[in-house]
Amino acid sequence: MWTIIRDLIRYNIEFAIGAMLVGIIVIFSLLSFFSPYAPNDIYVVFPDQPPSAAFWFGTNSRGQDMFWNLTFAFRNTLFFGIMVAVLSRIISITVGLLAGYLGGWVDRSMMFVNDIFVALPIFPILILFYFVLRSDLNMFTLALIMAGLGWPFDARLIRSVAIGLRHREFTRHAVFAGMSPAKIMFEEHLPYVMPIVFSTAMANMIWSIGFEVTLGVLGFTNLNVPTIGTTLYWANNHSAMVVGTWWWIIIPVALIIATFLGLFLLAVSMNEYIDPRSRLRRMGGE
Amino acid sequence: MSTLLEVSNVSMRFVMGGLFSRNHIDAVVDANFTLSAENPEIFTIIGESGSGKTTLARMILGLEKPTAGDILFEGKSAAERNTRAARLAFMRRVQPVFQNPFETFNPLKQVDRYLEATARSLLGARSKADVDAAMDDALQKVGLSLKEIAGRYAHELSGGQLQRVAIARALIPNPALLIADEPVSMVDASLRMSIVNLLKELRDTLKVSVIYITHDLATAYYISDRIIIMQKGHVVEMGPARTVLDTPEHPYSQLLKSSVLSIDAAGMGDLRPADRAMAEAAWSRAGQGALVARDDGRMVRTA
Amino acid sequence: MGDVLTVRNLKAYYQMAYFGVDREVRAVDDVTLTIRENEIYGIAGESSSGKTSLIKTFAAAIRPPLKIVDGSMTYRFGDLEIDPYKASKEDVDAIRWKHLSYIMQGSMSLLNPVRRVKKTFEDFAFKPMGLPRAEFWSKVRAHLERLGLSPNVLEAYPHQLSGGMRQRVVIALATVCQPEFVIADEPTTALDVVVQKDVLAMIRDVQRQMRSSVVFVTHDMSVHANITDRIGIVYAGRLVEEGPTRTLFTAPKHPYTAHLVASLPRIGDTTPKAALEGRPPNLADPPSGCRFHPRCPLAIEKCKTDVPPLETVGSDHRSACWRSDEVRPLAKIGTPEPEVVA
Ligand SMILES: Nc1ncnc2c1ncn2[C@@H]1O[C@H](COP(=O)(O)OP(=O)(O)OP(=O)(O)O)[C@@H](O)[C@H]1O
Numbered sequence A: 001m002w003t004i005i006r007d008l009i010r011y012n013i014e015f016a017i018g019a020m021l022v023g024i025i026v027i028f029s030l031l032s033f034f035s036p037y038a039p040n041d042i043y044v045v046f047p048d049q050p051p052s053a054a055f056w057f058g059t060n061s062r063g064q065d066m067f068w069n070l071t072f073a074f075r076n077t078l079f080f081g082i083m084v085a086v087l088s089r090i091i092s093i094t095v096g097l098l099a100g101y102l103g104g105w106v107d108r109s110m111m112f113v114n115d116i117f118v119a120l121p122i123f124p125i126l127i128l129f130y131f132v133l134r135s136d137l138n139m140f141t142l143a144l145i146m147a148g149l150g151w152p153f154d155a156r157l158i159r160s161v162a163i164g165l166r167h168r169e170f171t172r173h174a175v176f177a178g179m180s181p182a183k184i185m186f187e188e189h190l191p192y193v194m195p196i197v198f199s200t201a202m203a204n205m206i207w208s209i210g211f212e213v214t215l216g217v218l219g220f221t222n223l224n225v226p227t228i229g230t231t232l233y234w235a236n237n238h239s240a241m242v243v244g245t246w247w248w249i250i251i252p253v254a255l256i257i258a259t260f261l262g263l264f265l266l267a268v269s270m271n272e273y274i275d276p277r278s279r280l281r282r283m284g285g286e
Numbered sequence B: 001m002s003t004l005l006e007v008s009n010v011s012m013r014f015v016m017g018g019l020f021s022r023n024h025i026d027a028v029v030d031a032n033f034t035l036s037a038e039n040p041e042i043f044t045i046i047g048e049s050g051s052g053k054t055t056l057a058r059m060i061l062g063l064e065k066p067t068a069g070d071i072l073f074e075g076k077s078a079a080e081r082n083t084r085a086a087r088l089a090f091m092r093r094v095q096p097v098f099q100n101p102f103e104t105f106n107p108l109k110q111v112d113r114y115l116e117a118t119a120r121s122l123l124g125a126r127s128k129a130d131v132d133a134a135m136d137d138a139l140q141k142v143g144l145s146l147k148e149i150a151g152r153y154a155h156e157l158s159g160g161q162l163q164r165v166a167i168a169r170a171l172i173p174n175p176a177l178l179i180a181d182e183p184v185s186m187v188d189a190s191l192r193m194s195i196v197n198l199l200k201e202l203r204d205t206l207k208v209s210v211i212y213i214t215h216d217l218a219t220a221y222y223i224s225d226r227i228i229i230m231q232k233g234h235v236v237e238m239g240p241a242r243t244v245l246d247t248p249e250h251p252y253s254q255l256l257k258s259s260v261l262s263i264d265a266a267g268m269g270d271l272r273p274a275d276r277a278m279a280e281a282a283w284s285r286a287g288q289g290a291l292v293a294r295d296d297g298r299m300v301r302t303a
Numbered sequence C: 001m002g003d004v005l006t007v008r009n010l011k012a013y014y015q016m017a018y019f020g021v022d023r024e025v026r027a028v029d030d031v032t033l034t035i036r037e038n039e040i041y042g043i044a045g046e047s048s049s050g051k052t053s054l055i056k057t058f059a060a061a062i063r064p065p066l067k068i069v070d071g072s073m074t075y076r077f078g079d080l081e082i083d084p085y086k087a088s089k090e091d092v093d094a095i096r097w098k099h100l101s102y103i104m105q106g107s108m109s110l111l112n113p114v115r116r117v118k119k120t121f122e123d124f125a126f127k128p129m130g131l132p133r134a135e136f137w138s139k140v141r142a143h144l145e146r147l148g149l150s151p152n153v154l155e156a157y158p159h160q161l162s163g164g165m166r167q168r169v170v171i172a173l174a175t176v177c178q179p180e181f182v183i184a185d186e187p188t189t190a191l192d193v194v195v196q197k198d199v200l201a202m203i204r205d206v207q208r209q210m211r212s213s214v215v216f217v218t219h220d221m222s223v224h225a226n227i228t229d230r231i232g233i234v235y236a237g238r239l240v241e242e243g244p245t246r247t248l249f250t251a252p253k254h255p256y257t258a259h260l261v262a263s264l265p266r267i268g269d270t271t272p273k274a275a276l277e278g279r280p281p282n283l284a285d286p287p288s289g290c291r292f293h294p295r296c297p298l299a300i301e302k303c304k305t306d307v308p309p310l311e312t313v314g315s316d317h318r319s320a321c322w323r324s325d326e327v328r329p330l331a332k333i334g335t336p337e338p339e340v341v342a
């Protein structure tokens, strides 16, 4: 595992950059545990200070130190993204492998449900949830809802790989070795869909974080939890751009773009991690 | 006398192409034979490439549903084996060896997984020691050992080693019927003899019946009791192996025998195609007529 | 007759480290040979003796863990001289398909399962052939027919074809560009004898027409007997005997060859045939001295310690055995009818 990562960093520039960007963001968010201020305290520092040696990212109009405040925001946002990615991967792997391997009516009914989910308009549904749940819509519920909506495309992708695998001779061999369908799906076939799982996980994080930011900016989430979305909401609320406190908007936007870019590069280079042939080619093995 | 396997009037038709071009291929047409439980035998299927040998084997294994006819194993059809327990029971009695050893193992997994799974779920071995013993036992029968195989991936073994591992795996549950689809096509002459001798020994000592699919007429002659010869989905000749191969009657069988390469003309580069008239007769009569019984126990398709 | 491929003291090992334990499989050990223009060179030997590894190195298709440890290998196509392991990747790619093509063992399973056969042809052969589209397809169709395949197979997916059909598709793919050097690993193992004979005749006809070189690997000695001009016998990674086909069959000078020729059953013969005693050597830890000595009926003390060199024992005939003069053929090879001329 470590040697793979080492090789990837050494031979794959996309992965190196992606890992660096994401790594910086993760370390940044972990700094939140050392924050001198609680995330929701306001007017703890002098408001509207531009970035300086004392306040690296400046302070906002609510009297918060942006540096420490953003560490909380990124921690929450990343955690949210990872949770959605993990939960929706579990659903899409299960659905994709089951439908692909079992085929027949299982496949047909699962793909029917899948098609419905593909057709659902996500944004209106999220807003609907907000109005129904209001203050009950915390990060966790939102993650559950997003996970419930974020699996169908990837499940379809996984299913198409699984269908190809079902016709391979080693699958029949596994059947006659007495392996149960679950064992065949999750031990024999899963490794083949891992590249898809990894690269779609990154794409899925970009997708769910994007929605979180959008909802936050519009004020459709719990505003007391610092996230990138709510940070931008408050900035907007205090007309940051107009008043001239640009750092309140530019810095979080720049960081979130770096996060997206990092995740995207990781998604692209993940294929190399799984597909040994292209990995060898890079190492000059051919 | 009870029957082990009964194949009656089995046909298989594949539909190819899209909605508009409806090509169909009759992969197997009206196949009939039975294997008896008391007299284990090596039953050889020989024939043209694409004549439906693999398809027939797969129907017997229950991997493909025949479009017509019945296949009963110990009196039960594949449709009656509708629970997992019933299917596992079937797999304890019938085991396959597939054609292409490079495709039989998952390239991302170690090969011993298949042996281990078989030992656990079909033989019911529990402890690690029992499983290893069962695996090693089976591997020893084919001239390998667990030490050589453990932890290896398919691409690290040669074709012959893989095929022997595949046979070893099939032997773990002590099956009554082994369906071997070209098990020796990828191994050298010496190993070929050891595998073929192994099949013979399985029949004689362990009372295992073997359906042996091959292109090699010489080993077929050497080990089989009965043989069927297939051409374009049809059985053209069927009967005691030696009788059929010594004096083939159907034109395709004759063509087959005359095409066998011999080492007597080594280095002379004699690859002249077989006698034209014989080939003509073989191709023009493909699929015609009905099987007619002869006095010497064989059946020949005659117009 | 020029030499197209010259191999000198070639060593290629699989070098692996599993959890800190180093393993080295000596699959190609000190092989020296030349392949000439206009000949079919057969390579025979036991399963896992390293035949595939040897021709993979010929085809410049090796990947880690297989590595060239020592030796040299040079191709000569007309005026072009190239050692694939010293040349740049571009130069090697340039000779692939056009000058050199490689039919891999088990390659019928390498056809892309989700692409129609047609697409595969387009991917591999269209560019190197450099023909207009219509002409390209008519050429492909004609070539498939020559191999006894209906052009309909172009529309099929690989799993819809039988093993033998797939194998012929692969042969067609590798020969449609008419390369000067063809390397074929077990290309006819999944064919019935009728088709096999036709395919072998086709391969030979094309080869004679083009005066190209073919390296043909199979363990089926009867195929070797009928298609090759010369044969090299490989045992445990080493070339142990090499000579003209007929000579190897009638007067082998290595005990392993003698055994190989005699081990085949024939129709009409049911006398029990024994396989070679003992088990195939483990290439990670090969026997000392002559690698065949533990299974050899002629072995003497010297064989256990000293590696026999590959020495000339007759015209164009080399053998690596300390007691090569004492080797006698174990099988009687019939005399061919007089009217058969090569
Ligand atoms: N899934 C499928 N869909 C369509 N046609 C198929 C399918 N499987 C096999 N066929 C066709 O059925 C015929 C018989 O194929 P099969 O694999 O049984 O031949 P075989 O006798 O085993 O040949 P070989 O000796 O070459 O392995 C072939 O024409 C093949 O194209």
Ligand SMILES: Nc1ncnc2c1ncn2[C@@H]1O[C@H](COP(=O)(O)OP(=O)(O)OP(=O)(O)O)[C@@H](O)[C@H]1O
Residues within 6 Å of the ligand: B155, B156, B157, B158, B159, B160, B161, B186, B187, B188, C014, C025, C027, C045, C046, C047, C048, C049, C050, C051, C052, C053, C054, C065, C066, C105, C219, C283
């Ligand atoms: N990728 C690999 N890693 C480690 N060992 C390997 C690898 N590939 C092959 N080997 C080993 O190298 C030896 C030679 O294998 P090779 O495939 O060249 O044999 P072969 O003569 O072609 O056999 P066959 O006739 O059975 O195909 C075998 O012992 C095999 O286990």
Ligand SMILES: [Mg+2]
Residues within 6 Å of the ligand: B053, B054, B055, B099, B181, C162, C163, C164
């Ligand atoms: Mg077949």
Ligand SMILES: [Mg+2]
Residues within 6 Å of the ligand: B158, B159, C051, C052, C053, C105, C185
């Ligand atoms: Mg090989």
